Each structure stands twice: as C-alpha cells, then as structure tokens.
C-alpha cells in the first residue's frame with residue numbers, strides 16, 4: 474500500500490506516513506467496490522429487514538452487451554429467489570443486490586447517466602437487465 478498523498482510505501486497499521494506525515498486511514502486503502510460493500514453492509518445491519526442474516530458479500534459475475542441504444546447486463550445468480558433480487562439506477566451506475574441465505578450478492582456497474590431500466594427478467598440463473606438510452 475502507498476500513501477495516498479505522496480505515494481510512499483506505507484503499512485496500514487501505521488498512523489502516519491513517515492515521508493510526508495499524512496494521517497493514514499484504513500478506508501483510504503479500500504477499493505471503491507470494498508467501500509461500497511462496507512456501506513451496504515452497514516445499511517443492511519442497520520435495517521430490520523435483513524438484519525443479522527447477511528454474513529458475507531460476494532460479487533457476482535456479469536457481462537455487458539451493447540446493442541444499439543440498449544445495454545444488456547447479465548448477472549449470474551444461480552438458484553436465487555427472484556423476489557430477492559433488486560436492481561436500481563444510481564447516478565451513472567446500476568446497483569445490484571441479491572440475497573441468498575446468508576450471502577449478499579452485490580455489484581455496481583457503469584450505466585449511461587440518462588438511461589433507464591426498461592426490462593428485467595430472471596431465467597436459468599441469469600438476471601438480465603435491459604437499459605435504454607445513452
């Protein structure tokens with residue numbers, strides 16, 4: 474890991490960068506995905522709905538196909554209850570959440586900012602979402 478200010482190699486357990494003195498925050502070294510996972514976990518743990526059931530987060534495999542003005546996203550979610558799949562448009566991203574037993578499948582993919590979700594379906598372990606617009 475490197476200091477986010479000067480790039481000097483640092484250890485996550487250090488309090489300050491020995492080169493430039495910047496305070497080291499654990500969260501500085503999380504990837505954007507990890508950071509979002511953590512936020513989602515906290516949100517879930519704070520909600521009554523799925524409280525205490527979720528023990529782990531996994532990132533499902535996915536693929537993106539661009540077809541004219543449509544973008545087709547496929548998320549691989551085998552043997553999941555369709556009612557437990559949730560997808561929403563957040564800014565320039567699509568946010569997928571799906572729950573199976575104690576696992577949350579969570580993924581963020583880029584989507585055009587003014588596009589909208591026009592179709593979604595779940596078939597044979599694949600959750601397909603069609604987004605229209607650019």
Ligand SMILES: [Zn+2]
Nearest residue numbers: 476479490493
């Ligand atoms: Zn530094």
